[in-house]
Amino acid sequence: MLRTIIAIAAAKIIINISRRFGNQGTVLAGRVARWLDPGILKKLAARVTxxxxxxxxxxxxxxxxxxxxxxxxxxxxxxxxxxxxxxMLNGITTAFIAASSxxxxxxxxxxxxxxxxxxxxxxxxxxxxxxxxxxxxxxxxxxxxxxxxxxxxxxxxxxxxxxxxxxxxxxxxxxxxxxxxxxxxxxxxxxxxxxxxxxxxxxxxxxxxxxxxxxxxxxxxxxxxxxxxxxxxxxxxxxxxxxxxxxxxxxxxxxxxxxxxxxxxxxxxxxxxxxxxxxxxxxxxxxxxxxxxxxxxxxxFQPQAGRMERFTVGIKEATLILVKNPTGFDQSLQALLNDRRPKNLFLALNDNAADGRDISWIWDAELEPLSSAEAELCMLVCSGLRSGDMAVRLKYAGVATDLIQIESDLDSGIQKALGGPGKVSYILSTYTALFKCRKILLRLQGDPAPSAIPGERIYGKS
Ligand SMILES: [Zn+2]
Missing domain, CATH: 3.40.1190.10 (Mur-like, catalytic domain)
Structure with missing residues (x-):
């Protein structure tokens, strides 16, 4: 019992400190608690009635x-x-401890x-x-x-x-x-x-x-x-x-x-x-x-960060979407193609560890529908560390080259997209650029720095 209390106390201290520094400390707290008391998750989970x-x-x-x-x-x-x-087990242990006495x-x-x-x-x-x-x-x-x-x-x-x-x-x-x-x-x-x-x-x-x-x-x-x-x-x-x-x-x-x-x-x-x-x-x-x-x-229930999250910049609407694999990419595009309004599109492709170093997966995604007239695409800004590769992929998908712009800097890229002729903008991003894109959109929307991220915290690893 004492061991459990010590493990919970240590993990709660870590959770509090890391929250003060703006991250959720999710994984470390659980890891320490499991080291101090390997049976901690079992004990806490048994308290679910x-x-x-x-x-x-x-x-x-x-x-x-x-x-x-x-x-x-x-x-x-x-x-x-x-x-x-x-x-994973450490993060789940942290969730129980954060909710536990x-x-x-x-x-x-x-x-x-x-x-x-x-x-x-x-x-x-x-x-x-x-x-x-x-x-x-x-x-x-x-x-x-x-x-x-x-x-x-x-x-x-x-x-x-x-x-x-x-x-x-x-x-x-x-x-x-x-x-x-x-x-x-x-x-x-x-x-x-x-x-x-x-x-x-x-x-x-x-x-x-x-x-x-x-x-x-x-x-x-x-x-x-x-x-x-x-x-x-x-x-x-x-x-x-x-x-x-x-x-x-x-x-x-x-x-x-x-x-x-x-x-x-x-x-x-x-x-x-x-x-x-x-x-x-x-x-x-x-x-x-x-x-x-x-x-x-x-x-x-409102979409959370990067899951079709909506922003309003000036009078224009922008929607932020996390893209992480070919099927997710296909589906995000399908969702925006169902929106028949003329649109600007921004695509940030990074190849950091959390995004996947190998970006060949963009060739598995079905980007060809973007080249059709029904897509109502007014402008397409490729951004992120691998903006050039994204642009090449789009060119092969048949998107008219005069619609494609490359702007590897996220901030200028997003501003360029939002300033485009479309009525709405869609901001698609891989994992490690998502938080930065969200911060830029919040700033442009006129919100203070994002202290609380609604719904979920998906940035722990980046
Ligand atoms: Zn069969």
Missing amino acids: GEVIIITGTNGKTTTSNMIAQILGANGNSVVHNQAGAN LKASRHWDYALLETDEANVAPLLNEVNAGQLLITNFFRDQLDRYGELDRTIRLISEGVRGRDIRLWLNADDPLMSALPRDTGLPCSYYGFAATAYDHEAQQDSREGRYCMLCGEEIEYRRFHFAQLGAYRCPHCGNSNPAPDYLGSDLQLGHEIVMKVNDIEVNSPYQGFYNAYNILAAVAITKGMGIADAVIKEAIAR
Whole structure:
């Protein structure tokens, strides 16, 4: 017991000091606490009286878990929730300690833990989770195809034999072996046909082959990437019927859709965010939370830093978007193409460690739609450490060269983009330039220095 108190006290001191210096000290505090008391996470997690929920997947886990946290909070529940960028064991330990009393006497209704796929198994060794929600499986920047199979297998092996319910994306064929391989109860969320579906694959796509028999699968339609209505002609593996069905989807300046019989509205944009909303609504409905509470919480939930975050500079609107892998890039572009107003685009590409040193992933992203007239693109500023490479990629995507400008300095680049002829501006950035872009936008908007970052702290590593 004394050891636990000492560990918590030491970690709380570190959290306080690092907060004073403007960062969240998330990883270090947890590391020190785990060194002083290796059983600390297990002990604190055991104080969750309701359920521990784990959220994993390639894209969307931060937004999805923040939405679930918002719904649980609106329902009057106490929740321990780790922040993005602090989603390994140390960061999760810090989240519990930050919410704990010194004597570890506090209880919580729920813990909502966002974590990388590879961390699911180690995390389950320390926390007794009742539910695991998987958003999707996409290839991250540098992963190769075999890596993704390995990731899925790690999750399968990590959950097998445990008393846990899986929440799976019914539209993702890469998840289709999980029920068989784990033998666990599964709930599914997925979309009915939407007005945004297409028949041919456009995006960088995974999941060409059946997870059950290895044959090539066929699609009736794609929502995006490999998500869609599929069937394996060899073994019959096809979409499971969703328990929570998203329908009547309308994408524009906001998202309007139905989940079973509830209609939800959200200030977010883009199909990928519609999936995040669907997943959050599904699991909270499954937990028995009232429709009215869910609806209200989703409507009030504002995008966080770099997740379609809106700024107003002068009379013009600017939207900041984090881009970190080909599918995320495709989806951000799709969201801005759904916005039919004439637009200026700013793209900051860095190649620091946290961005991924190898920038070849921009060639896997589908940038060709930017060259079409419907894109209403007025100007495109390439910026960041690898602005030249971005410009070359866009040129090959067929974007008219007279629209492309290179300005490696972020500040002048953003100002140039905002001053362009478009009615709105979209500021896309890789990880390590995101915070700088956000600071510039806040300054131009006339806000004081960003002391509090809403919703999440994703800059811990940069
Ligand atoms: Zn098959």
